[in-house]
Every structure is written in structure tokens, then in C-alpha cells.
Amino acid sequence: MITYKPLKTMEEMECVSEVESKVWGMSPIPTHQTATAIKNGGIVIGAYDEQNLIGFSYGFAGFNNQKASLCSHMLGILPDYRSGGIGEKLKLKQKEEALKIGYDLMTWTYDPLQTRNAYLNLSKLHGVCNTYIRDCYGKMSDELNDGLPSDRFQIDWWIASDYVNNFSRIFYKNPQLLDTWHINNEGLPVLDGHFNTAQILSEPAYYVPVPNNIGELKAENLDLALDWRYKTRAMFEEAFAQGYAAIELHKTSDAAVYYYLLVQKNTLKIPQ
Numbered sequence: 001m002i003t004y005k006p007l008k009t010m011e012e013m014e015c016v017s018e019v020e021s022k023v024w025g026m027s028p029i030p031t032h033q034t035a036t037a038i039k040n041g042g043i044v045i046g047a048y049d050e051q052n053l054i055g056f057s058y059g060f061a062g063f064n065n066q067k068a069s070l071c072s073h074m075l076g077i078l079p080d081y082r083s084g085g086i087g088e089k090l091k092l093k094q095k096e097e098a099l100k101i102g103y104d105l106m107t108w109t110y111d112p113l114q115t116r117n118a119y120l121n122l123s124k125l126h127g128v129c130n131t132y133i134r135d136c137y138g139k140m141s142d143e144l145n146d147g148l149p150s151d152r153f154q155i156d157w158w159i160a161s162d163y164v165n166n167f168s169r170i171f172y173k174n175p176q177l178l179d180t181w182h183i184n185n186e187g188l189p190v191l192d193g194h195f196n197t198a199q200i201l202s203e204p205a206y207y208v209p210v211p212n213n214i215g216e217l218k219a220e221n222l223d224l225a226l227d228w229r230y231k232t233r234a235m236f237e238e239a240f241a242q243g244y245a246a247i248e249l250h251k252t253s254d255a256a257v258y259y260y261l262l263v264q265k266n267t268l269k270i271p272q
Contacts (some may be wrong), residue, residue, distance in 0.1 A: 002048065127155070
């Protein structure tokens, strides 16, 4: 049975560093930094299999536009424990502790082409994204990020809102695709490049396609993965500029792509 708890001690921060190194294969955040963060509005949650730390979430106090929030910077789970719902439970425990402190907003970033993260952040936790950050962390050489610009979605998770706590799904009839796609001779998905950044968007909802596994696509054809990065970047940036937000990732069982659902942000029950 996996258990979850807030972490406070230096010994616990050392364990977090060990998991971090195993997950990303790079130098971890110094323990003095994480320990200081949790004394000043930050939160670290640990996931345990008996006495062994197998995952964590780490967030520090943030401030933007005259508003405090919890900036949830990292979530890592050891490979043998992935795909078991642990990430969602870490976030929910983090939310519980954040509400106790007095936060009503949590934010974090993720690569919009990483669909596993997208499904958790949007479809399961009901975060919202209308902020696209180009090359957020500069060149990154770890296995997950190597080869692509480090573009990121910023997730806004309004943890005290009706949208999150009393979620009611709205079904949008026939969202329009912002670009079409096809399978090439290699059996890989290719965007057709029909999106025009000058077009005015006015429909209630749109779909933006993304590869269902960017890691596999990148290994097969890096140039094609880069093409997806740049073309989806253009679609997301223009849609967000015109008042839309990404709210769900729709999976397909028989296709090489999944679809982001974008709707008009002012229709959502969150602070505007």
C-alpha cells in the first residue's frame, strides 16, 4: 500500500534528492534549498512503499500579479511505480496541504507534447492552461527533454474553485481541428500545416492534435518531432492570445495522435 505525507526533515530531503537523481539522471536540487522552501510556504509531499520513498512532489511559494500561489515545481516517481495513479494522489495531497496554508492557486509547468502529463494535469486534476512559454528552461540534455526546445504550458490549478471541486464536464459538439494530420510512409504522424495565425477564432471549442508518444516519435524522427513542436506552438500561442484555454486531453484508441480541447476561458468557473 502506498502512503503519502508532508516531508519536513533534512533526512527526508536527502531521500527526495536520491529519488530526483534516479528520475532525471541529473544533479538534484540542494537539500538546503528544499528545506528552506518548506519553512517559507513551500510543500514537499512524499509517496512511500512501506518505508521507502518512491515519489515526491515539491512546491515553493510563488508570487505573480500581486497574488501568492504555490509553485509546484517538480513531481517525480521511480520508474517501477509509474502508471499507478501515484502522480494524481501526490497532487491531491499537495492540494490538501496548500488549502490548509491558505493558497487558492497552484501553478506548474509541463511540456505540452508529453501527453501522460497532459491527461493528468487537465483531464484528471482539472487544471487550466492559457499560458505558453517558449523554451522555458533553455537547452536541456536529460533523456525526456533532449533534442527539443523546452517549451512549456503553465497550468493554473484553482484549488478552491467550483471548477475544480465540483467539476461538471461540458460536451462540446464537433470541436473544429486547428490543423489536420496524416500518416507518412514511415508510419509516423505528420501535421499538414494548414493553420493560419492570422485567422480569427470564434467557435466555442477547438481541437489541437499532438503525437500520442513524443518520446517514440523523437527517437524515430527528430526533425518530425521538431515540426510538431513548432506547429503546435503556433496554434497554442494564437489560440491563447484570442482568449482560449486548454482544459482537457482527449485520447484516441486507434490513432497516433491525441487532442487538446480548447475553449473560451471566460466561460469557465475560475477567477478571470
